[in-house]
Amino acid sequence: MKDKSNLKRGVIYETILSTYNPDNTPNCAPIGIKYLGDGRVQARIYKGSQTLNNILFRKCAVANITSDPILFYVTALKTRKPPPVKYCKAEHVDAPRIRAADGYIELELMDSRRGLDYTTLNFKIKATYPDHGIPNIYCRASHGLVEAAIHATRIKMLLANNKVREA
Ligand SMILES: Cc1cc2nc3c(=O)[nH]c(=O)nc-3n(C[C@H](O)[C@H](O)[C@H](O)COP(=O)(O)O)c2cc1C
Structure with missing residues (x-):
C-alpha cells in the first residue's frame, strides 16, 4: 500500500543521492532506496563510495527523484559531458539538491551497520517535495515487468510457429 508520500513499503526506488563533500562541494550518485514504511528508508552503499x-560524516542526504536516464549516467560515471549537474540547498538537511530533479526526499541518518562489502543505512524522512506526493519514481521492477512481457510474447510466437528449440 502507498502512503501519502506516494512510496510503497518494501519497494526499492532508484534515486540520486546528493551530499556535501568535506570541502563543501556537492557530490551525487545513483543509489537505490527501499521504503520501510512509517517515514523510514534504507540504502545499501558499497565500500569506497564518496x-x-x-x-557518515554529515548524517544526511537528499534523494533526488528523476526519470532522466542521462542524469543517472552522468552521476554514476562522473562524466562532465553533458554539462555538470546544478545544485541548490536542501531545506531541512545539510545536503544539496539537484535543481533539475522532479522531486526530493530529504533524509536524516538514524543508524548504520557496516558489513563486509557494503554499509546498511537507515534514514528518517524529514521532508518530501512536492509534499502532496512524489511523482514517477524510477523502479526497476516496473521496467523489468515490461521487458519480461516482451520476452514472453516472443516465446509465445516462436512456440506458435513450432520453433521449440529457439523458444
Ligand atoms: C541506477 C543505479 C543504481 C545504483 N544503486 C547503487 C546502490 O544502491 N548502492 C551502491 O553502493 N551503488 C549503487 N550504484 C552505483 C553508484 O552510483 C556508483 O558506484 C557511483 O559511482 C558511486 O559514486 P560516489 O563515489 O560519488 O558515491 C548504482 C548505480 C546506478 C546507475
Whole structure:
C-alpha cells in the first residue's frame, strides 16, 4: 500500500543521492532506496563510495527523484559531458539538491551497520517535495515487468510457429 508520500513499503526506488563533500562541494550518485514504511528508508552503499563517507560524516542526504536516464549516467560515471549537474540547498538537511530533479526526499541518518562489502543505512524522512506526493519514481521492477512481457510474447510466437528449440 502507498502512503501519502506516494512510496510503497518494501519497494526499492532508484534515486540520486546528493551530499556535501568535506570541502563543501556537492557530490551525487545513483543509489537505490527501499521504503520501510512509517517515514523510514534504507540504502545499501558499497565500500569506497564518496556518498557513503559523506553521509557518515554529515548524517544526511537528499534523494533526488528523476526519470532522466542521462542524469543517472552522468552521476554514476562522473562524466562532465553533458554539462555538470546544478545544485541548490536542501531545506531541512545539510545536503544539496539537484535543481533539475522532479522531486526530493530529504533524509536524516538514524543508524548504520557496516558489513563486509557494503554499509546498511537507515534514514528518517524529514521532508518530501512536492509534499502532496512524489511523482514517477524510477523502479526497476516496473521496467523489468515490461521487458519480461516482451520476452514472453516472443516465446509465445516462436512456440506458435513450432520453433521449440529457439523458444
Ligand atoms: C541506477 C543505479 C543504481 C545504483 N544503486 C547503487 C546502490 O544502491 N548502492 C551502491 O553502493 N551503488 C549503487 N550504484 C552505483 C553508484 O552510483 C556508483 O558506484 C557511483 O559511482 C558511486 O559514486 P560516489 O563515489 O560519488 O558515491 C548504482 C548505480 C546506478 C546507475
